Amino acid sequence: MRDAHTNIIPAEERLIDRVYWLINLRWIAIAGVVSTVYIASEILHIPLEVFPLYGVVFFLIVNAVLLRWVIVYFQDRKFFKKMKTLMSFQLFLDLFYLAALIHFSGGIENPFYFYFIFHIIIAGILLSRRATYLIATYASAIFLIVVFCEQCGFLTHHCLKGVFSAPLSGNFLYLMGASFVFMSTLYITAYLTTSISIQLTEREQSLKVANKLLKEKDRVKSEYVLRVTHDIKEDLAAIHSCIEPVQKGITGALNERQTDLLRRARVRSKQLVVFVDALLEITRLKLTEKIEMKYFSVNELVQEIQEMFAVSAQEKQISFEVCADPDIPSMKGVRVYVHEAILNLLNNSLKYTPEKGKIVWEIRNHQNVLFVKISDTGIGIPREDLPRIFEEFYRAGNAKEREKKGTGLGLSITKAIAEMHHGKVWVESELGKGTSVYLEFPSGA
Numbered sequence: 001m002r003d004a005h006t007n008i009i010p011a012e013e014r015l016i017d018r019v020y021w022l023i024n025l026r027w028i029a030i031a032g033v034v035s036t037v038y039i040a041s042e043i044l045h046i047p048l049e050v051f052p053l054y055g056v057v058f059f060l061i062v063n064a065v066l067l068r069w070v071i072v073y074f075q076d077r078k079f080f081k082k083m084k085t086l087m088s089f090q091l092f093l094d095l096f097y098l099a100a101l102i103h104f105s106g107g108i109e110n111p112f113y114f115y116f117i118f119h120i121i122i123a124g125i126l127l128s129r130r131a132t133y134l135i136a137t138y139a140s141a142i143f144l145i146v147v148f149c150e151q152c153g154f155l156t157h158h159c160l161k162g163v164f165s166a167p168l169s170g171n172f173l174y175l176m177g178a179s180f181v182f183m184s185t186l187y188i189t190a191y192l193t194t195s196i197s198i199q200l201t202e203r204e205q206s207l208k209v210a211n212k213l214l215k216e217k218d219r220v221k222s223e224y225v226l227r228v229t230h231d232i233k234e235d236l237a238a239i240h241s242c243i244e245p246v247q248k249g250i251t252g253a254l255n256e257r258q259t260d261l262l263r264r265a266r267v268r269s270k271q272l273v274v275f276v277d278a279l280l281e282i283t284r285l286k287l288t289e290k291i292e293m294k295y296f297s298v299n300e301l302v303q304e305i306q307e308m309f310a311v312s313a314q315e316k317q318i319s320f321e322v323c324a325d326p327d328i329p330s331m332k333g334v335r336v337y338v339h340e341a342i343l344n345l346l347n348n349s350l351k352y353t354p355e356k357g358k359i360v361w362e363i364r365n366h367q368n369v370l371f372v373k374i375s376d377t378g379i380g381i382p383r384e385d386l387p388r389i390f391e392e393f394y395r396a397g398n399a400k401e402r403e404k405k406g407t408g409l410g411l412s413i414t415k416a417i418a419e420m421h422h423g424k425v426w427v428e429s430e431l432g433k434g435t436s437v438y439l440e441f442p443s444g445a
């Protein structure tokens with residue numbers, strides 16, 4: 001069966017998700033830089049090198065567009081390693097942009113230089129510990145180079161006039177202190193983020209192992225159930241076939257008491273046969289790893305089920321209406337399973353709808369998805385039971401009261417069949433008014 005039970009996302013997909021998140025984050029950063037420059041220069045009247053700053057923003061925008069384009073190209077899993085290299089390279093570039101922005105807006109006097117930390121956090125999340133420390137070293141180096149080149153006059157120092165009474169860049173002690181705090185903050189951040197990241201990865205690994213172990217145990221249990229139910233089924237069938245001739249009087253005349261007891265034995269053994277069959281079915285479905293899907297005619301299937309079910313509905317004096325699209329294209333799947341899933345739902349409606357009630361079966365094709373809706377005017381499902389009715393053996397209280405016969409497996413089987421076809425099933429119901437069950441199958445599953 002399809003691996004629908006694992007919710008653990010492979011590392012590759014997680015990286016791709018995070019890279020897209022990073023791309024979106026860039027647009028927020030660009031908007032942040034533009035608005036900060038605007039507010040600082042136009043509203044707070046701080047004399048800034050506006051043109052070089054907007055120049056850097058221009059490069060940031062071009063880079064963001066290019067990056068998105070490259071990522072769309074690289075998002076295939078086989079490029080996983082290249083994606084990591086690309087992200088490291090991008091982080092190096094981003095640090096360069098940030099250094100340029102800081103340089104044109106006051107250097108060490110600009111408190112925004114602490115934004116270098118964000119890159120270290122991002123590296124800690126996306127990359128290895130080694131790469132994160134490398135990026136922390138590069139960030140420290142590029143910042144120190146800018147600060148000391150400005151100090152030594154190799155680069156022009158663009159002073160934040162009006163903010164500080166004397167330029168901080170001339171204060172050697174301050175420079176040393178600020179640089180030390182800055183560097184140590186970067187390395188501590190690198191250490192903390194990579195430690196958390198490593199812990200999370202290890203926990204995910206152990207969850208993966210536990211999940212695999214659980215699946216294996218579940219498989220062994222299912223195989224055991226399959227073997228036992230198979231044996232029980234054979235014996236039950238034998239018992240059932242022995243009762244019939246005795247009950248019919250073939251083995252000799254029976255008194256009233258004997259006839260009654262045999263009738264009860266037959267009813268019970270029949271119920272047990274139905275239960276064992278359903279148990280076998282759900283266990284087989286669980287153990288099925290690969291299914292062979294073939295195209296089959298949905299129109300023929302609808303007609304077949306309709307003819308079969310109309311007789312049962314008529315016997316119970318329930319009106320049965322079918323609303324099917326005129327020409328539903330063929331569907332790819334396992335015909336017997338789709339047949340079984342639909343029939344399970346129809347039988348439930350029949351079981352839980354009192355005489356003179358109504359069942360409507362809609363079947364439509366829309367954008368390569370086959371929609372099935374079965375509505376009835378039956379007893380409905382209590383609100384508190386709704387979340388549990390797809391669980392194996394679960395039966396709502398009102399259903400148990402009304403209908404002793406029932407395995408609590410029909411909906412689980414339908415759900416397993418739907419998931420096997422990459423489809424889904426869900427229910428809407430109002431107690432005492434009726435139930436609608438929806439089933440969806442992608443036609444080309």
Ligand code: ADP
Binds near residue numbers: 348406
């Ligand atoms: P069961 O053999 O009990 O019908 P299912 O797995 O088919 O087992 O259904 C699980 C439970 O969901 C039922 O016991 C019943 O409580 C509820 N149910 C399903 N279909 C209907 C329906 N059409 N009307 C009312 N209750 C329903």
